[in-house]
Amino acid sequence: MQLHTALGGMLTLMAVASAALAQTLPQTPGPKNAITDVPGIEVGHYTASSGSGGMTGTTAVIARGGATAGVTQRGGAPGTRETDLLRSEKAIGTAHAVVLSGGSAYGLAAADGVMTCLESQGVGMPVANGAIVPIVPSAILFDPGRCAPFNFRPDASFGTNACRAATNGPVQMGNVGAGAGARSGGVKGGVGTASAVLSNGVVVGAIVAVNSAGRTFDAVTGQFFAGYTLGNSDAAVATALAAPEAQRDELLRATTIAVVATNVRLTKAQANKLAQMADDGLARAIRPAHGIGDGDTVFALATGTMTETPNITQIGAAAADALSRAIIRAIVAADGIHVSACNVDSYCDLFPQRCRH
Amino acid sequence: MKPSRLCAVVLPLLAVTTGSAWAQAPGQHNAITDVPGISVGHFTGGDAGTTVVLAVGPTGQGVAGGVTQRGGSPGTRETDLMRPDNLVEIMNAIVLSGGSAYGLAAASGVMRCLEDRGVGFPVGGGNVVPIVPTAVSFDRATCGGPAASRPDFAAGLQACLAATGGAVEQGNVGAGSGGVSGGVKGGVGTASVVLPNGIIVGALVSVNSEGAAYDGDGDLYAAPLELGNEFRALTKAGGHRHRIPPNLAGGPLRSGTNAVVATNVQLTKSQATKIAEMADDGVSRAISPAHTAGDGDTLFVLGTARLAMATLGDESAVVTQIGTAAANAVSRAIVHALLSAKSTSCQPSYCEAFPSACRNRR
Numbered sequence: 183m184q185l186h187t188a189l190g191g192m193l194t195l196m197a198v199a200s201a202a203l204a205q206t207l208p209q210t211p212g213p214k215n216a217i218t219d220v221p222g223i224e225v226g227h228y229t230a231s232s233g234s235g236g237m238t239g240t241t242a243v244i245a246r247g248g249a250t251a252g253v254t255q256r257g258g259a260p261g262t263r264e265t266d267l268l269r270s271e272k273a274i275g276t277a278h279a280v281v282l283s284g285g286s287a288y289g290l291a292a293a294d295g296v297m298t299c300l301e302s303q304g305v306g307m308p309v310a311n312g313a314i315v316p317i318v319p320s321a322i323l324f325d326p327g328r329c330a331p332f333n334f335r336p337d338a339s340f341g342t343n344a345c346r347a348a349t350n351g352p353v354q355m356g357n358v359g360a361g362a363g364a365r366s367g368g369v370k371g372g373v374g375t376a377s378a379v380l381s382n383g384v385v386v387g388a389i390v391a392v393n394s395a396g397r398t399f400d401a402v403t404g405q406f407f408a409g410y411t412l413g414n415s416d417a418a419v420a421t422a423l424a425a426p427e428a429q430r431d432e433l434l435r436a437t438t439i440a441v442v443a444t445n446v447r448l449t450k451a452q453a454n455k456l457a458q459m460a461d462d463g464l465a466r467a468i469r470p471a472h473g474i475g476d477g478d479t480v481f482a483l484a485t486g487t488m489t490e491t492p493n494i495t496q497i498g499a500a501a502a503d504a505l506s507r508a509i510i511r512a513i514v515a516a517d518g519i520h521v522s523a524c525n526v527d528s529y530c531d532l533f534p535q536r537c538r539h
Numbered sequence: 540m541k542p543s544r545l546c547a548v549v550l551p552l553l554a555v556t557t558g559s560a561w562a563q564a565p566g567q568h569n570a571i572t573d574v575p576g577i578s579v580g581h582f583t584g585g586d587a588g589t590t591v592v593l594a595v596g597p598t599g600q601g602v603a604g605g606v607t608q609r610g611g612s613p614g615t616r617e618t619d620l621m622r623p624d625n626l627v628e629i630m631n632a633i634v635l636s637g638g639s640a641y642g643l644a645a646a647s648g649v650m651r652c653l654e655d656r657g658v659g660f661p662v663g664g665g666n667v668v669p670i671v672p673t674a675v676s677f678d679r680a681t682c683g684g685p686a687a688s689r690p691d692f693a694a695g696l697q698a699c700l701a702a703t704g705g706a707v708e709q710g711n712v713g714a715g716s717g718g719v720s721g722g723v724k725g726g727v728g729t730a731s732v733v734l735p736n737g738i739i740v741g742a743l744v745s746v747n748s749e750g751a752a753y754d755g756d757g758d759l760y761a762a763p764l765e766l767g768n769e770f771r772a773l774t775k776a777g778g779h780r781h782r783i784p785p786n787l788a789g790g791p792l793r794s795g796t797n798a799v800v801a802t803n804v805q806l807t808k809s810q811a812t813k814i815a816e817m818a819d820d821g822v823s824r825a826i827s828p829a830h831t832a833g834d835g836d837t838l839f840v841l842g843t844a845r846l847a848m849a850t851l852g853d854e855s856a857v858v859t860q861i862g863t864a865a866a867n868a869v870s871r872a873i874v875h876a877l878l879s880a881k882s883t884s885c886q887p888s889y890c891e892a893f894p895s896a897c898r899n900r901r
Contacts, residue, residue, distance in 0.1 A: 255619045259626040263643060266613040266837070273611040273832040286668045288654075290616060291647040291692070297640065309677065309793070315639045324662070332666040338644070338692070435662060474626045479619075 206499045207384075212377035215511075216353040217387030219377035220443040222247050222485030225389060226348030227359030227373070228340045235524025236330020238284035240292040240340040241359030241373060243389060243441045244348045246305050249483035251277035252453030253319065254461045257437060257478030261287040264319040265479070270451040274317055278305050279345070280481045281320040282360035282391050282439045285335035293320035295341025321479040323393040323437035325363030329524035353389065356515035360391035360439065366468075366513060367397030368426040370528040374512025376504045383488060384497060385445045388460065388504040392512040395436035395475055396468040399513070404533035406513075408467035408506035426527070437477035438464055440508070442501040447486035452494050457482035459498025463505030480505070563864070565766050566731035569875075570707040571741030573731040574801040576602065576843035579743065580702030581713030581727070582645075582694045586883075587637035587678045589645040589690040590713030590727060591698040592743060592799045593653075594630060594841045601629030601660070601670055602843050605811030607819050610795055610836030614640040614675035618837070623808040627670055631658050632699070633839045634673040635714035635745045635797045638689035642675040648695025674837035676747040676795030678717020707743065710879035714745035714797065720826070720877060721751020722783045724886045725796075728876025730868045732766060737803075737846060740861055742818070742868035744798040746876040748836075750828040757893040759877060761825035761870035770874060776896035783892045795835025796822055798872070800865045804851065806842030810858050815840040817862025821869025840865070 212219025222245055229239040253268045263281075267274045281296050283289035297316045300306055306314030326332050344359065356372040364371030371394065377387035392398070399406045406412075442460040461480045465471045472478050482501070514537060518528035530537035566573025576595045582588050594602045606621045616634075620627045634649050636642035650669045653659055659667030678689075698713065709715075710726040718725025725748065731741035746752070753759050757776030765773070800818045819838045823829050830836050851857045877889040878897070890897035 258624070260619040261617065262619045263616045264614065264640065266608045266615045266618055271611070272613065286662070287617065287670070288647070288650060288668065291644065294641070294644040294647070294692075309639065310679065315641065317640065326662075327664060327666060332664065338647075 207380040207382060207496055209378040209380045209500060212379050212385060214352050215377055216375040217243065217377060217389040217441065217443050218350045218353055220385050220387040220485060221445050221487045222249065223387065223443045224348040224350045225353045226344040227354060228343035228347060229358045229362045232330035232334045234329055235519050235521030236328055236334055237357055237362035238325050238334060238336055239359045239362035240281060240283040240336045240344040241391060242279055242281050242296050242341065242344040242348055244279045244345065245277065245483050245485055247485065248276040248278055249485045250275050250448050250450055250453045251319065252450060252457040252482040253479065254457040255479045256461060256472040257476035258474035260477040260479055261290060261322040262320065262479060263290050263293050264317065268319060270454050275450045276307065276317060277319055277483065278316045279318045280441045281318055281341060283322045283336045284325040284360055284363045286322060286324045286326050289322040289336040290320055291338050292336045292341035293318045295338035296345045299342050299345035319481060321439040321477065323360065323364060323391055323439055323477060324435040325393065328363055355511055357517050361512060364391055364393035365526060366392045366394045369532065370516040370518055370526045372512045372516035374508040374515060376507035376511055378500045378504050380500060386442065386497060386500040386504050388440060388442045388501060388508040390438060390440035390505060390508045390512055392438050392509050393436055394438045394468045395473055396470040398468055398509055404536050406510045407469055408510060411503045411506040412510060435475055438468060439479050440464065440505055441481045441483060442505055443483040443485065444497055445485055445488045446492045446497055447489045448484035448492055452492060453482045453484050455494055456498050456501055460501035460505050463502035467506040467509040562735045563732050563766060565769055566733050566739055568706045569731055569769055570729040571731060571743040571799065571801050572704045572707055574739050574741045574803050574843055575845045577741065577801045578702040578704050579707045580698040581708060582698035582701065583712045583716050584688045584694060586717045587689050588713045588716040589634060589636040589694040589698045590745060591649050591702055592633045593702045594632065594843055596844050601631040602841050603628055603806045603808050603811050604630035605808055605815045605840045606672065606837065607815040608837045609819060609830040610834035611832035613835045613837055614643060615837060616643050616646050616673040617670065618672055621672055623812055627660055628808055629660060629670060630672060630841060631669045632671045633799045634671055634695060636673065636675045636690045637678040637714055637717045639675055639677045642690040643673055644692050645690040645695030646671045646673040648692040649699045652696050652699035672839060674797040674835065676745060676797055676835055677793050679719040679794065709875055711881050715876060718745060718747035719886055720746045720748045721753065723889045723892050724880040724883060726876045726880035728872040728879060730871035730875055732864050732868055734864060736851060738861060739803045740864040740868050742798060742800045742865060742872040744796060744869060744872045744876055746796050746873055747794050748796045748826045749794045749831045749833050750826045752826050752873055752877050757896060759874050760827065761874045764867050764870050770878060771901055772899040774896055774899055776893040779895045780892050781894060783887060793833040796826060798822065798838040798869055800869065801841045801843060802861050803843050803845040804861060805844035805846065805848050811840040811842055813858055814862045814865055818865035818869050821866035825870040825873040
């Protein structure tokens, strides 16, 4: 009897504790509603147009002061650099930038340009003889050959230019940087960003280049799968339009790549956990996600300006929602491309009622 | 069971085991290029460089591969796609490079070289994306100054254009140009073995290790694995040593022994990954300590598919056989690297540091 009472009390306590843990804190978007709301994070895009409707580019997310970093890589066709060193048991815990690029595996060259740019600015890990090595993990997406020659692709100079353009100001979305040539489930993809400021002062931000085989919205109504994360700002407006199916090449060769960041001080293992939870935001916003032809990779950066003991579950939940919102904002911000034979509708071309503002 | 009967049972087993070991011999060049479909090119630029291992399958496409990454300070490209659960099953080249993380740029030059030849993963419209996993190491043989150059796009392109079959240059070349190993000069080494059933296994390493490849007496740990007279009358060091500088400070990104193993057997990605794990034991046996926090140690495996797995017998037994041979080939390649390396102005070679061990070498 007594044992039962004690057990019951314990269970109640545990229920209360887990409810408190799981509860997401009240939150509002930061002033820029961008990953640059996280102190210590800068973003730079470099975008190139082929003139024939083709676009590609590079987005550099820079943590000049260094950030504890993690990654999760769940898509089946990745193109990556420096993800091994991000594993929790490896010695290097700090990254100075994450580079997202178009160009398939060729686009990994953009990280070279970001490395030399940061080196020239004295940003990197000190090694022997006063030399530094910037730690610059990178992931790419597949956009070559879309309305442009196959060799229209980012190289090292794209990284240099994206790095030089980096600021902590507002972040341009849509057909820019790594998302310039992106497509998503039959419509134009692109770059999106979002942020959340939690009531305890934690700031979480996300930036994403959406280039997915899966779709982000209901094909008939246009309602975003993860629209609930936007709050009341996205009132449902039903339409009878059906969205086009993704092309076969998009199904086979896609990739959504993202960075989430927070101002909280995390260990490397916690940063890896944060990346894993944030990846759920990708799963909720894109269906299907993490397919065999997707290279889906999500990085996490913790700049550590806030040193309170982190509640990783709250931060992870906020990061997942921020990533979902960034994905929706990418799709809404993307412009259709209509240049001679090159025609890709945007989401807003298909569902103008939802994009009036 | 009486002891005598136990012996009677055990001895024939031992005889079978050692007998099969004796039946092994190095291939024609005692190099990874003894594996059909494998060619090697070096680019040496002062105290840093790049080595590329090109792999071509029987019908001209790439080959299945696997990787293990156990050092604590890796610098890598495209290792995620090598995981067996990921899509791409053909690797076109492996790049080993100096230059620390900057040296990852060399892979882009190799990609250009291969794209120009139409070699890569087909992505429609006749276009290809060459699959070029890469690992780098930190050049420490710079005698206190900064590296005169670091491998870049052009270094990868040149290494790829230089790739050939046949004998492979060892020592202060390619990715091993800036290597240091336990206070003596590191470098590139290679070795191969031909098994009685026709399996060929080759290894190429770039030795740049925080740990040493020799014991307290100066004897190379892996010297007893010699096949034939491949180490050319290497003898005991007897503890006699000359001017070995203290090993350079370790720490994140400071070193890294990277390796490529190739076999002529057709492998799945999972089998290649398992063989990589076993082959990595060859690093453990030849260098102590290995896989430290400051080492980037990464090992790749390629199967060039000239022999169908089904013709060789039980798959698990064959994988074990290849993995065992690969580990030994990696260890032997590390010995070759140390014996081939030449002294620099600040780093003695192994043979300069332990002249007794090398006194009979021709």
